[in-house]
Amino acid sequence: MTKVPALTINHVAIAAPEPERSMMFYEAFGFRPGFVRRDAGSAIALQQMQRDGQFVELLADISAPADGHFGLHTSDLTALLHHLEAHAATYARWRFGGALDFLRGSGGQYG
Structure with a gap:
């Protein structure tokens, strides 16, 4: 087995159809509002709640199913991909903006 x-x-993203209520919940844990994306009607579509370099991403846009996901940091992506392959973990990989790699497991999991 590989190590x-x-x-x-880095973060966890969850569905939050009522982002203002969700924000109050996470503020009780010491998270503070960060980046926000609004829809055409200026309602919150995505709200990041940040704390200590990590964040919870509230996905409020219910016009399409929101995919919950999580973000990880690794200093050795190649080693991580080899490790996944050694464990027969199948995935699809794509780049976002040249700086981020996204993986989706064969069962639809995001990472």
Whole structure:
């Protein structure tokens, strides 16, 4: 078996059809509002709640199913991909903006 490369969690994204209520919940844990994306009607579509370099991403846009996901940091993506392959974990990989790699497991999981 291969050793799992070092990973840290960057963020977790969850469905939050009532983002203002969800924001109050996360504020109770010390999270503070960060980046926000609004829809055409200026309602919150996505709200990041940040704390200590990590964040919870509230996905409020209910016009399409929101895919929950999580973000990880690794200093060795190649080793991580080899580790996944050694465990027969199938995935699709694509780049976003040249700086981020996204993986989707064969069961639809996001990472």
